[in-house]
Amino acid sequence: MKEKILELLENKKFNELKQILVEENIQDIAILFEELNKEQIILVYRLIPKDMAAEVFTYLEPEYQEKLINMLSDEEIKNVVNNIYIDDMVDLIEEMPSNVVKRVLKNVKQEQRKIINEFLNYPSDSAGSMMTIEFVDLKENMTVEQAFQKIKKIGLNKETIYTCYVLDMSRKLIGLVSVRDLLLAEKDDSIKEIMETNIITVNTLDDKEEVVKKFEKYDFIALPVVDKEERLVGIITIDDAIDVLQEETTEDFEKMAAMIPSEETYFRTGAFTHAKNRIIWLLVLMLSAAITGEIITYYESAFATLPLLVAFIPMIMGTGGNCGSQASTLIIRGLAMDEIRLKDFWRALFKELKVSIIVGLVLFLINGIRIVVQYNDFKLAIVTGLALIATVILAKLLGCILPMVAKKIKLDPAIMAAPLITTIVDTCSVLVYFSIAVVIMGI
Amino acid sequence: MKEKILELLENKKFNELKQILVEENIQDIAILFEELNKEQIILVYRLIPKDMAAEVFTYLEPEYQEKLINMLSDEEIKNVVNNIYIDDMVDLIEEMPSNVVKRVLKNVKQEQRKIINEFLNYPSDSAGSMMTIEFVDLKENMTVEQAFQKIKKIGLNKETIYTCYVLDMSRKLIGLVSVRDLLLAEKDDSIKEIMETNIITVNTLDDKEEVVKKFEKYDFIALPVVDKEERLVGIITIDDAIDVLQEETTEDFEKMAAMIPSEETYFRTGAFTHAKNRIIWLLVLMLSAAITGEIITYYESAFATLPLLVAFIPMIMGTGGNCGSQASTLIIRGLAMDEIRLKDFWRALFKELKVSIIVGLVLFLINGIRIVVQYNDFKLAIVTGLALIATVILAKLLGCILPMVAKKIKLDPAIMAAPLITTIVDTCSVLVYFSIAVVIMGI
Numbered sequence: 001m002k003e004k005i006l007e008l009l010e011n012k013k014f015n016e017l018k019q020i021l022v023e024e025n026i027q028d029i030a031i032l033f034e035e036l037n038k039e040q041i042i043l044v045y046r047l048i049p050k051d052m053a054a055e056v057f058t059y060l061e062p063e064y065q066e067k068l069i070n071m072l073s074d075e076e077i078k079n080v081v082n083n084i085y086i087d088d089m090v091d092l093i094e095e096m097p098s099n100v101v102k103r104v105l106k107n108v109k110q111e112q113r114k115i116i117n118e119f120l121n122y123p124s125d126s127a128g129s130m131m132t133i134e135f136v137d138l139k140e141n142m143t144v145e146q147a148f149q150k151i152k153k154i155g156l157n158k159e160t161i162y163t164c165y166v167l168d169m170s171r172k173l174i175g176l177v178s179v180r181d182l183l184l185a186e187k188d189d190s191i192k193e194i195m196e197t198n199i200i201t202v203n204t205l206d207d208k209e210e211v212v213k214k215f216e217k218y219d220f221i222a223l224p225v226v227d228k229e230e231r232l233v234g235i236i237t238i239d240d241a242i243d244v245l246q247e248e249t250t251e252d253f254e255k256m257a258a259m260i261p262s263e264e265t266y267f268r269t270g271a272f273t274h275a276k277n278r279i280i281w282l283l284v285l286m287l288s289a290a291i292t293g294e295i296i297t298y299y300e301s302a303f304a305t306l307p308l309l310v311a312f313i314p315m316i317m318g319t320g321g322n323c324g325s326q327a328s329t330l331i332i333r334g335l336a337m338d339e340i341r342l343k344d345f346w347r348a349l350f351k352e353l354k355v356s357i358i359v360g361l362v363l364f365l366i367n368g369i370r371i372v373v374q375y376n377d378f379k380l381a382i383v384t385g386l387a388l389i390a391t392v393i394l395a396k397l398l399g400c401i402l403p404m405v406a407k408k409i410k411l412d413p414a415i416m417a418a419p420l421i422t423t424i425v426d427t428c429s430v431l432v433y434f435s436i437a438v439v440i441m442g443i
Numbered sequence: 444m445k446e447k448i449l450e451l452l453e454n455k456k457f458n459e460l461k462q463i464l465v466e467e468n469i470q471d472i473a474i475l476f477e478e479l480n481k482e483q484i485i486l487v488y489r490l491i492p493k494d495m496a497a498e499v500f501t502y503l504e505p506e507y508q509e510k511l512i513n514m515l516s517d518e519e520i521k522n523v524v525n526n527i528y529i530d531d532m533v534d535l536i537e538e539m540p541s542n543v544v545k546r547v548l549k550n551v552k553q554e555q556r557k558i559i560n561e562f563l564n565y566p567s568d569s570a571g572s573m574m575t576i577e578f579v580d581l582k583e584n585m586t587v588e589q590a591f592q593k594i595k596k597i598g599l600n601k602e603t604i605y606t607c608y609v610l611d612m613s614r615k616l617i618g619l620v621s622v623r624d625l626l627l628a629e630k631d632d633s634i635k636e637i638m639e640t641n642i643i644t645v646n647t648l649d650d651k652e653e654v655v656k657k658f659e660k661y662d663f664i665a666l667p668v669v670d671k672e673e674r675l676v677g678i679i680t681i682d683d684a685i686d687v688l689q690e691e692t693t694e695d696f697e698k699m700a701a702m703i704p705s706e707e708t709y710f711r712t713g714a715f716t717h718a719k720n721r722i723i724w725l726l727v728l729m730l731s732a733a734i735t736g737e738i739i740t741y742y743e744s745a746f747a748t749l750p751l752l753v754a755f756i757p758m759i760m761g762t763g764g765n766c767g768s769q770a771s772t773l774i775i776r777g778l779a780m781d782e783i784r785l786k787d788f789w790r791a792l793f794k795e796l797k798v799s800i801i802v803g804l805v806l807f808l809i810n811g812i813r814i815v816v817q818y819n820d821f822k823l824a825i826v827t828g829l830a831l832i833a834t835v836i837l838a839k840l841l842g843c844i845l846p847m848v849a850k851k852i853k854l855d856p857a858i859m860a861a862p863l864i865t866t867i868v869d870t871c872s873v874l875v876y877f878s879i880a881v882v883i884m885g886i
Contacts, residue, residue, distance in 0.1 A: 023641050027660050151626055161623055162605055162664075179622055180604055183594055198466055216689075217470050219682040221605075221664060238681055239662035242688070246659075249692050250776055257772035257861065258765050266777045267790065271797035278769050278798070279805055282762060286806060286831075287813070289761045293754035300750045307743045310753050311736035314869050317757060318732045319725060321764065322701050322862045326721050329700035333693055334709045347710065354714035355721070362722055363729060370730070388729075418700065418861060419765045426757050 002032060009040055018047045026052060030059035042071045054083035062095040062268065069100050077107045086112075087132040087240065090119045127211045128204035130244060131225045131234030136164040140175065140192040144185045147177065160222045160237050166195050171231040173199060173224055201226045204233060208244050213338075215241040252336060256329070256417035258285065285423050292427045299434040305443045308375070309434070312384050316433055319363065320391040320425040325418035327352050327399025332413045335403060342408055348400050356396035360389035383440050387433035394432075395425045445475060452483055461490045469495060473502035485514045497526035505538040505711065512543050520550045529555075530575040530683065533562045570654045571647035573687060574668045574677030579607040583618060583635040587628045590620065603665045603680050609638050614674040616642060616667055644669045647676060651687050656781075658684040695779060699772070699860035701728065728866045735870045742877040748886045751818070752877070755827050759876055762806065763834040763868040768861035770795050770842025775856045778846060785851055791843050799839035803832035826883050830876035837875075838868045 001024065008017040021029060021044070029048065033041055045068060048056055057065065057080050069077060081089065081104060089108075093101050093116065105113060115133065122128030136154060138147050151161055164182075166175035175195030185194050201224045202211050214223060215238060223241075225234045251261040258281035262269045269277075296303075296313075303309045331348060334340030340348055364385040371381040398421050403413035437443065444467065451460040464472060464487070472491065476484055488511060491499055500508065500523050512520060524532065524547060532551075536544050536559065548556060558576065565571030579597060581590050594604055607625075609618035618638030628637045644667045645654050657666060658681060666684075668677045694704040701724035705712045712720075739746075739756075746752045774791060777783030783791060807828040814824040841864050846856035880886065 025641060025643065025661060027662075148626065161626070179626070183591065183604070183622070198468065200468065216685060218468065219470075221681070238664070242659060242685065245685070245688070246780065250780070253696075253772050253776045257768045259769050259772075265782045266773055267782070267787070267794070271794060271801060274794070274798045275801035275805070278766075279802055282765055282769075282802060282806060283809060285765055286758055286762050286810065289758035290813070292757040292761075296754045296757070297751065300753075303753065304747070304750060307747060308740065310743075310746065310756075311739045313753075313756060314735040314739070314760060314873065315729055315732035317760065318735075318866060318869060319729050321865065322725055322728055323721075325700045325862060326702050326725075329696050329702070330709055333696045337689065337693070339708045339710070344710070351710070351714060351717070355717045358714065358718035359722055359725060362718075363725060366726060367729065370733070419768060422764065423761060426761060430757065 001028070002035060005032060005044075006035065009036075009044070014043075014047060017044075021048050022052070026056045027059050029056050033060055033064045038067060038071070041068060045072075050079055051083070054080045058084050058088040058092075065092065066096055066100055069096070069103060074103075074107055077104065081108050081112075085132045085134055086115060086119060087130065089116060090129065093120065094124075122204060125208050126204060127202045127206040127208065127225050127236060128234070130208060130211060130240050131204075131236045132240075133234045135222075135224075135232075135235045136161050137232065138164050138166050138177065138191050140166050140168070140190070140195065142191045143187065144182050144189050144191070144194070145187045147182055147191060151179070160235070163220075163222050163235075165224055165232055165235070166191055167232055170229075173201065173226055173230060173232040175199065176224075199224065201230075202236070203227070209248055211236055212241050212245045212248065216245075252332070252414045255412060255414035256332065258282070258417070258419035281419060285419055288423045289426065292423075292430050295427065295430050295434070299438070302434055302438055302443050306437075306441065308380070309437055312387075312433070313430065315367075316384065316387050316391055316429050317422075317426045319388060320395045320429045321418065321422035322395075323356065323359065323392045324395035324399040324421035324425050327356075327396040328403055328417050328421050329399075331400050331403045332417060335407055335413050340404075342404060345404055348404070349397065352396040352400040353393070356393040357389075359396075360392040363388045363392060379441055383433070383437045386436050386440075387429065390432045390436075391425060391429035394428055395421065398424060444471070445478060448475060448487075449478065452479075452487070457486075457490060460487075464491050465495070469499045470502050472499050473504075476503055476507045481510060481514070484511060488515075493522055494526070497523045501527050501531040501535075508535065509539060509543055512539070512546060517546075517550055520547060524551050524555070528575045528577055529558060529562060530573065532559060533572065536563065537567075565647060568651050569647060570645045570649040570651065570668050570679060571677070573651060573654060573683050574647075574679045575683075576677045578665075578667075578675075578678045579604050580675070581607050581609050581620065581634050583609050583611070583633070583638065585634045586630065587625050587632050587634070587637070588630045590625055590634060594622070603678070606663075606665050606678075608667055608675055608678070609634055610675055613672075616644060616669055616673060616675040618642065619667075642667065644673075645679070646670070652691055654679055655684050655688045655691065659688075695775070695857045698855060698857035699775065701725070701860070701862035724862060728862055731866045732869065735866075735873050738870065738873050738877070742881070745877055745881055745886050749880075749884065751823070752880055755830075755876070756873065758810075759827065759830050759834055759872050760865075760869045762831060763838045763872045764861065764865035765838075766799065766802065766835045767838035767842040767864035767868050770798075770839040771846055771860050771864050772842075774843050774846045775860060778850055778856050783847075785847060788847055791847070792840065795839040795843040796836070799836040800832075802839075803835040806831045806835060822884055826876070826880045829879050830872065833875045833879075834868060834872035837871055838864065841867060 005017060005020060036044060045053060092104065136151055138150060147164060162179045164177045165173055166177060168174050175197050176199055177191055177195045181194050200214060200218055202214060204225055204227055211223065220238065222235045222237045224232055225236060227233050254261045260277040260280065262277055331340060367388055368381040368385050371377060371384060402416035402421060406413045406416045448460060448463060479487060484507065488496060536547065562572065579594055581593060590607060605622045607620045608616055609620060611617050618640050619642055620634055620638045624637050643657060643661055645657060647668055647670050654666065663681065665678045665680045667675055668679060670676050697704045703720040703723065705720055774783060810831055811824040811828050814820060814827060845859035845864060849856045849859045
C-alpha cells in the first residue's frame with residue numbers, strides 16, 4: 001500500500017488517498033510517515049479523519065511527532081492532546097524539547113494539566129509512570145446489566161474495557177470483573193456475587209521490572225495500580241508492558257557490553273552522549289589491563305629466552321574472554337528470567353565446572369595437535385594446553401559466580417558480564433600461563 | 444502464603460489447605476510445587492479442585508510435569524489432557540521424554556490425537572506451532588445478540604473471547620469483531636455492519652519472529668492464523684507471543700556470546716550439550732587467534748629490542764574488544780528492534796566514526812598521562828596511544844558494518860557480535876601497534 005499512497009500523493013489524488021487512509025491500520029499509517037518529506041507529512045496528516053489523527057499521532061516516532069507539532073495549528077494540537085491517553089501524553093512531554101512542550105501544554109485544559117503534573121512526578125522507572133487513568137470502575141451493588149450500561153457509556157474512551165474494577169466508597173479496589181465473567185453471568189446477578197476478590201495489584205512506586213514480571217507470570221491483559229492507601233489510581237495495559245520489557249532487555253544488552261544504558265534510541269542519542277555512555281567502562285577496563293601488563297613485564301626474562309611464548313598470549317586471553325562471556329551470559333539471562341535463582345548457586349557452579357572441564361579438554365587436544373604439527377614442540381603444547389584448561393575453568397566459574405554475587409548484594413547482575421570478566425580472566429590467565437611455562441620449560 | 448501452605452501440609456490440615464488453594468492464583472500454586480517433595484506434590488495436586496488442576500498443570504515447569512504424570516492415575520491424566528488447550532498439549536508432548544508421552548497419548552481421545560499430530564507437523568519456529576484452535580467464530584449474517592449467545596455458549600472453553608472471527612461458508616476469514624464493538628453496538632445490528640474487514644493475519648508457516656513483531660506493532664490481544672487458502676485455522680494469544688519474544692531474546696543473547704542456542708532452560712540442558720553448544724565457536728576463535736600469534740612472531744625482533752612493548756598488548760586488545768562489543772551490541776539490538784534499518788547504513792557508520800574519534804582521543808590522553816608518569820617515555824605514550832585510536836576506530840566500524848552486512852545477506856546479525864569482532868580486531872590491532880612502534884621507535 002506504501003507505493004500506492006506515494007503515487008496518489010505524487011499525482012495529487014487527495015480524495016482517493018483519503019479513502020485509502022480511512023481503511024488503513026493506524027500503525028501502518030504511522031510507519032508511512034517515515035517515507036514522507038515535511039510537506040507530505042502535514043498533507044497526509046490533514047487527510048486522516050480527525051478521530052484517527054490523534055491515535056496515529058501517538059504511534060509516530062518522536063522525531064516525526066516533533067516535526068508535526070511544529071507544523072500544526074493550535075486547533076489541531078488541541079485535537080491531539082484532548083484525544084490521546086494520559087500515558088501517551090506523558091511520554092510525549094518527556095520526549096519533546098522544551099519549546100515543543102510549551103506549545104503542547106498551552107493547548108491542554110487546566111484540569112488535564114494537573115493530572116499530567118502528577119504523572120510527571122512519578123519516578124521514571126515506576127509503575128506510576130507506565131499507567132493510564134482510563135478504566136471502567138463499578139460498584140459492588142450494581143447488577144450485571146448496569147455494569148454493561150456503564151461500559152457502553154464510558155467504553156469508547158477507555159484503553160481497555162475487558163477488566164472492570166470494583167471500588168468501594170473510598171475508591172479502594174475490592175474486586176475485579178472481566179467482561180467475560182459479565183457475559184457469562186445472568187443479567188440480574190450482582191457484581192458482588194461474580195467479582196474476583198483475589199486481586200493482584202502493583203503500587204505506583206513499584207519498579208517497572210516488577211510490573212513486567214507480573215504480566216509474564218499471570219498472563220493479564222491489564223494490571224491495576226493502587227496507591228499507598230490501596231485506592232485504585234490507574235491501570236497498566238499489556239502493550240505498554242511489552243514496550244517496557246523490550247526497553248529493559250535493551251538496557252541489559254547495553255550493560256552487558258560495558259555501556260551506561262541510553263534513554264533514547266540509537267539515532268536519537270548524540271555522538272557525545274554515546275561517547276560518554278561508553279567511555280567510563282573503557283577507561284576502567286583499560287587501566288585494569290595495566291595489571292596484566294605488569295605481570296607480563298615481570299616475566300620478561302621468560303619470553304626473552306623463548307619469544308614464541310608471547311605469540312600464544314592472544315589465544316589464551318581470547319579463549320578466556322569467550323568462555324567467560326558464554327557462562328556469564330547464560331547466568332545473567334537465567335537470573336533475569338527467574339530460571340536460575342540464588343539458591344541454585346552450587347548447582348550452577350557445579351554445572352559450569354563440568355562444562356569447563358569438557359571444553360577445556362577438547363581445546364587442550366586440538367591446540368596440542370596444532371602446536372605439535374606446526375612447531376614439533378611437545379613441551380609448548382603441554383604448557384599452552386594446561387594454561388588453556390586453567391583459563392577455561394577460571395573464566396566459566398567467574399562467569400557463574402560474579403553475576404550471582406552481584407544479585408545477592410542487590411547489584412544488577414548484567415554489569416558482571418563479558419567485559420569485566422574478560423579483564424579479570426586476562427590477568428589471571430597470563431599469570432597462570434607464565435607460571436606453568438617457567439616450571440615446565442625450566443626458564 | 445507459601446509458609447502457610449507448607450505449615451498446613453506439615454500438620455496434615457488438609458481441609459484447611461484445600462480452602463486456601465481454591466482461593467489462590469493458579470500461577471502461584473504452580474510455583475509452590477517447586478518447594479515440595481514428591482509425596483507433597485501429588486498430595487497438593489489432589490487437593491486442588493478438578494477444574495483448576497488441569498490449568499495448574501499447564502503452568503508447571505516441565506520437570507514437575509514429568510514427575511506428576513509418573514504419579515497420576517490414568518483417570519487423572521485424562522482430566523488433564525481433556526481440559527488443557529491444544530497449544531499447551533503440543534508443548535507438553537514436545538517437552539516430555541517418550542515414555543511419558545506414551546502415557547499421555549494413551550489417555551487422549553482419537554479425534555484429539557489427530558489434531559495433535561497435525562500440530563506436531565508444523566515447523567517448531569512457525570506460527571502454526573504457537574497457535575491454539577479455541578476461538579469464537581461467527582457468521583456475517585448473525586445479529587449482535589446472536590453473537591453474544593454464541594459467545595455465552597462456547598465462551599467457557601476459549602482461551603480468548605475478546606476477538607471474534609467472522610468466517611464465510613468455506614471458513615475463509617472475512618472479518619473481525621471485538622467484544623468491545625459488540626457491546627457498543629445495538630442488539631439487532633448485523634455482524635456484517637460492524638465487523639472490521641481490514642484484517643492482519645499470519646500464515647501457519649510464517650516465522651515466529653514475524654508473529655511477535657506483528658503483536659508489538661499492532662498491540663493486539665490475539666492474532667488470527669490462516670492457511671494457504673486463507674481459511675482460519677487458529678489464533679495466537681498475546682501471552683504466548685510474550686513467551687516467544689523472551690525465547691527469541693535469549694537466543695540472541697546466546698548467539699552474541701558465541702554459543703549455539705539451547706532449546707531448553709539452563710538446568711535442563713546437560714553438561715555435554717552445554718559443552719557442545721559452546722565448543723564450536725571457541726575452537727574457531729582459538730584457531731583464528733593463531734593468526735594474531737603469527738603477527739607477534741613476525742615482530743619478534745621488535746620486542747626483543749624493547750620487551751616493554753609486549754606489556755601493552757593486553758590493554759590494546761582488551762580495549763578493541765570492548766569497543767567492538769559496544770558498537771555491535773547497539774547495532775544488533777537496533778536491527779532487532781527495527782530502530783536501525785539497512786538504509787541507515789551510512790548514517791550509523793558515520794555516527795560510530797564520530798563516537799570512536801571522541802572515545803579514541805580520550806583514551807589516548809589518559810593512557811598517555813599514565814605512561815609518561817609511570818615510564819617517563821613520550822615515544823611509548825605516542826605509540827600506544829596511536830594504536831589505541833586506530834583500534835577503537837576499527838573496532839567500532841567493524842562492530843557497525845559486520846552485523847549490517849550479515850542482515851543484508853540474510854544471516855542473523857547476532858552472530859557478528861563481540862567474540863568474532865574481538866578476534867578480528869585483535870589481529871588488526873596487534874599489526875597496527877607493532878607497525879607504528881617499528882616506525883616511531885626505529886627498531
